[in-house]
Amino acid sequence: MVCLIILIAFYLIGIFGPVIAGMYGISPYTLDSNAISDFAGRPVADFGGITPAHPLGVEWGTGRDIFAQLLFGLRISLIISTTATLITVTIGVLIGIIAGYARGITDNLLGRLMDLILAFPFLLIVLALSGVLTDRLTELGVPEGNASRVLYLILVMSFFGWPYLARIVRGQVLSLRECEFVEAAVSMGAGRRRILFTEILPNLWAPILVYATLTLPSYIGLEAALSFLGVSVIPPDTTFGAMLAQSVTYFNVVPTYLFIPGTVLVILVVSFNLFGDSLRDALDPKGGH
Amino acid sequence: MAAYVVRRLILMVALLFVLTAAVFVLFTLLPGDPARLTCGKACSAQTIEANRHRLGYDQPILTQYEEFLSGLFVGRTFSADSPEPIVCNAPCLGYSFTRHEQVLTLIAKAAPTTFWLAIGAFIMWIITGISLGIFAALNHGHWPDRLVMGISLVGYSLPSFFIGLVLIFFVVIKWSWLPFPSYVSPFDNPFQFLQTMILPWIVLAVLNTAFYMRLTRNQVLETLNEDYVRTARAKGLPERTVVVKHALRAGLTPLVTAAGMDLAYLLGGAIITESIFNLPGLGALAVSSVLESDLPLITGITLVTSTVIIVANLVVDLLYAVIDPRVRLA
Numbered sequence: 001m002v003c004l005i006i007l008i009a010f011y012l013i014g015i016f017g018p019v020i021a022g023m024y025g026i027s028p029y030t031l032d033s034n035a036i037s038d039f040a041g042r043p044v045a046d047f048g049g050i051t052p053a054h055p056l057g058v059e060w061g062t063g064r065d066i067f068a069q070l071l072f073g074l075r076i077s078l079i080i081s082t083t084a085t086l087i088t089v090t091i092g093v094l095i096g097i098i099a100g101y102a103r104g105i106t107d108n109l110l111g112r113l114m115d116l117i118l119a120f121p122f123l124l125i126v127l128a129l130s131g132v133l134t135d136r137l138t139e140l141g142v143p144e145g146n147a148s149r150v151l152y153l154i155l156v157m158s159f160f161g162w163p164y165l166a167r168i169v170r171g172q173v174l175s176l177r178e179c180e181f182v183e184a185a186v187s188m189g190a191g192r193r194r195i196l197f198t199e200i201l202p203n204l205w206a207p208i209l210v211y212a213t214l215t216l217p218s219y220i221g222l223e224a225a226l227s228f229l230g231v232s233v234i235p236p237d238t239t240f241g242a243m244l245a246q247s248v249t250y251f252n253v254v255p256t257y258l259f260i261p262g263t264v265l266v267i268l269v270v271s272f273n274l275f276g277d278s279l280r281d282a283l284d285p286k287g288g289h
Numbered sequence: 290m291a292a293y294v295v296r297r298l299i300l301m302v303a304l305l306f307v308l309t310a311a312v313f314v315l316f317t318l319l320p321g322d323p324a325r326l327t328c329g330k331a332c333s334a335q336t337i338e339a340n341r342h343r344l345g346y347d348q349p350i351l352t353q354y355e356e357f358l359s360g361l362f363v364g365r366t367f368s369a370d371s372p373e374p375i376v377c378n379a380p381c382l383g384y385s386f387t388r389h390e391q392v393l394t395l396i397a398k399a400a401p402t403t404f405w406l407a408i409g410a411f412i413m414w415i416i417t418g419i420s421l422g423i424f425a426a427l428n429h430g431h432w433p434d435r436l437v438m439g440i441s442l443v444g445y446s447l448p449s450f451f452i453g454l455v456l457i458f459f460v461v462i463k464w465s466w467l468p469f470p471s472y473v474s475p476f477d478n479p480f481q482f483l484q485t486m487i488l489p490w491i492v493l494a495v496l497n498t499a500f501y502m503r504l505t506r507n508q509v510l511e512t513l514n515e516d517y518v519r520t521a522r523a524k525g526l527p528e529r530t531v532v533v534k535h536a537l538r539a540g541l542t543p544l545v546t547a548a549g550m551d552l553a554y555l556l557g558g559a560i561i562t563e564s565i566f567n568l569p570g571l572g573a574l575a576v577s578s579v580l581e582s583d584l585p586l587i588t589g590i591t592l593v594t595s596t597v598i599i600v601a602n603l604v605v606d607l608l609y610a611v612i613d614p615r616v617r618l619a
Binding site for chain 1: 304307308311315316442443445446447448449450451454455458462557558560561564575576579587590591594595598599602
């Protein structure tokens, strides 16, 4: 349960990040020319410019605070991964239930659609479409810049993510629909919607919950990978992946640029995975090996 | 069996057909004017129009798609009415005007790197993953099991680019154990090849090893609880025979599916690993094609990689039906 506490802490930090940064008197957007030297913009203090004013150092060249960047980056990362997970789960459950309950042609069509989506090289498509689709979102009235980029990431992650859950749900529904309580509901004249959402859905919440807690960390990792490749938010905003991508230029001189955001990212993902695992052990009697 | 194979083949061809259409439509969404992308900034309107015509971008989208499809089977010729037409033999995936080369040639050049990367990592993670998984299952509940599962959880959570950067930092920069990666073919310089590939192999293997340890452990544990294993023990077979012949054989069959698909995904190019280690494989080619907005190349790579995945899906299913007699071929 330690991991649950860590996760709650991460979310609180994510929510109150700007407040914390404000109280500490740092901001990810403020350039601090005193913290870097005139020569090549190298941070003045050791370990990437760690001083009482900048507890985790400053960025090379601009002097922007690393701690503040982490706080704001965590926030963006959590917003993207949490929203994408919610959308993925909603679509996945909905389509999974429909496919499993309807069977026949509907099931077949949905199954092939899932095959098709899963056959696409996901990363490549996300990279290839990022420019165009972000522009399209801006045309549709989403504020330009990082708001569009964040929305784009949420949408593509959800679009390519739902088939996995839909398959699991479909399998469960296939066996659940033969259960006696469903038959009973049918014989009592319950409508299709009632059977799907009041009779069958409550029996699915355990696998859905487990799947969601394990999807979230994978989305955090995915967002990090994408921002590492330059698809996610652009400066002055930043996330884990972008910070790591930037560290590549300097890490032979300033290793903390690599290790600080990297370690935070790993702790975050490990806690989520641990939590998901213990949740599965608790909810699934068969998985209790 | 034969009927099943035929049915699956027909389905696969249909899926591939839909895939070409989907990829084609998807990429017409790309930057407004594809002809504008065929030459640099100092391009005159005249050249752009000429290129548009040469590439067939001035035709309706359905005609373009038809030409693309027929190119796959019978080949096609670009700029047929110019003095130097570009002949693209079947299977023609298109012609990259940014690089002045056929898409298929470009892909064929990059493919070996990706192939070696995938195969090496695959061998590594299958061996370590499965043996550690069995080891954990046989020590179920004791500390070796917990240790292996702990390692697996952490390994599973590490982002590949972070592992890659940390490895480069320590092994290449800090300790200078290895030179900075620079790819050569294993046939030209096997030693430098190994020096370059070892770190990327480790990066790709770590993630998958973690997953396979877990999968193997759970599978073996499940079969160890089966009735027939109890029967085998009860009739006095030595523990070794029970584990190897009875539990492992049945327990490891499901791994075939996972392994086949994971290998197929890797063969499509490991974008992140290739870009960190400067490997000129399909993943790196894909990234640069995106950066250069090289439409024909992007389309070509997407088609090839998704075809690999779809074919692998079929192969794995068929293989599975052969190994596991319980699979119903309906």
